[in-house]
Amino acid sequence: MRYVPNTEKQKKDMLGEIGVSLLEDLLKCIPQEVRLGRLLDIPAAISEAELEEKLCAIARENRDFFSMKPLIGAGAYRHHVPAAVRFLLQREEFWTSYTPYQPELSQGTLQSMFELQTYLARLTGTEVVIPSMYDGASATAEAILMSLRLTHKKRVVVSALLHPHYRETAETYLTPHDVEVVVLPHKEGLVDVDKLREAIDENVACVVVQNPNFFGGIEDVGEVSEVAHSAGALLIDVVAESMSLGVLKAPGETGADIVAGEAQSFGMDLNFGGPYNGYLATRRQFVRQLPGRIVGETTDIDGKRVFVMTMRAREQDIRREKATSNICSNHGLNVTAANIYLSLMGTEGLHGVSLLNTKAAHYLEGMLLKSGRFERVFNYPFYNEFLLKSKDGASAVSAILATNGFLPPLEIAKFYREGHLKDVLLFAVTEVLSRGDLDRVVELLSQ
Secondary structure, eight states: OOOOOOOHHHHHHHHHHHTOSSGGGGGTTSOGGGSOOSOOOOOOOOOHHHHHHHHHHHHTTOOOTTTSEEOOOTTOOOOOOOHHHHHHHTSGGGTOOOOOOOGGGOHHHHHHHHHHHHHHHHHHTOSEEEEEESOHHHHHHHHHHHHHHHHOOOEEEEETTSOHHHHHHHHHHHTTSOOEEEEEOEETTEEOHHHHHHHOOTTEEEEEEESSOTTSBOOOHHHHHHHHHHTTOEEEEEESOGGGGGTSOOGGGGTOSEEEEEOTTTTOOOGGGOOOOEEEEEOGGGGGGOOSEEEEEEEOTTSOEEEEEEEETTSTTSOGGGOSOOOOOOOHHHHHHHHHHHHHHHHHHHHHHHHHHHHHHHHHHHHHHHHTSEEESOOOOBSSEEEEEETTOHHHHHHHHHTTTEEOOEEGGGTOOOGGGTTEEEEEOOTTSOHHHHHHHHHHHTO
16 A cells, blocks of 8 residues: 655745645635635545555455356456466556557567457457457447448447347447447347348448357358348447357358457456457458557568557547547557466467356356256257346346355346246356356256
8 A cells, every 4th residue: 555645835835836725725816716625535634554454354255266256247257367467467568568569669569469369360360450449348439430431331230148248348449420220129138130131221231240159159140141242231240258269260261251259258356347459340441441560570670570569540640530549558568468367278278268158158058057057948059158047036046146156147138028037047168167167056946
């Protein structure tokens, strides 16, 4: 706990330096009628020892993921973060993650971004990658805006199984634009392709589908792609759980034109919801409409390998009317975390962890169905999340799990109001849940 106190003499010296005698003199420009006119209603000052005790008491009210194993995902997933990731991120060289405008001073940052671009290009099956955006939600919104610039069309078809928060973010981004958003209904936990065929026409800029979707279902992206492309629309594939790329076919290989993803699963803790790291990947022909930075490899005058910012179409030195985005942030530390994680895991390691996720999820689903206390909602293929309907009620399940050391699954009715989804839970399983943990869940919910 650090305090940086100012003595009375220091305060007086600072005021004298700027030419006033009292702190109140700094507020003269604020009209009296808009001032509060009283002291703030806050507790009185306490000693450092008392403050430390108070903060510790507050901290004891929190629960950690060792005392409570998570059965919830829905866009934020707890995966094991290797100790090497945490150790290397503690190096102070990585802490100043400002924009690498001067390549001669930023080779480490640029190399890390370049390497992550390479990994994400391989995983997504695309040619060009923006490795750092705010998060998956903003990446999705930027992908839609990108499709509008590329097609000059005014309709957007969005799957109802896109993460609700992603959908809200996209709608917020689209508010200033004259764009019609059509929400595509789902059927049996997947995109209703027949409804897509009815909704698609030559006025549609893009079709947005999440895979795996918010219900955990694995979409037939290839079929969706064929329908979208038949009308000249672009396909945006949203990947909220990037760990799935370790086993699923790359989006670029199934026809996706733009991939908007969230890299939180690659070496990042949940951190109360952020910051995370979004990414945007696409085909080379669309590179000029990407809203962000791309790092490139070249050689210096001595022929040595070096890295530079090849494209930065969102920067402050670009004229506003020419900029493709207003994003001016780079989650440099999270980029480094994802790069270290993927470097450590390698192809086989990532595939192994990803496969373990889906096998464990299918094991839990099978055991819960055998218990007789749950029933399937949809008969669909899924990755590491799945829906089950509780015969005892969703709130009862949540209460049992919460009192026995598990963070309960998501009650899906909080986002989807359809009657048949009442008492339906969205379970998420990752490698942090052991076989014993899963058996304990089944035991608790079978009583």
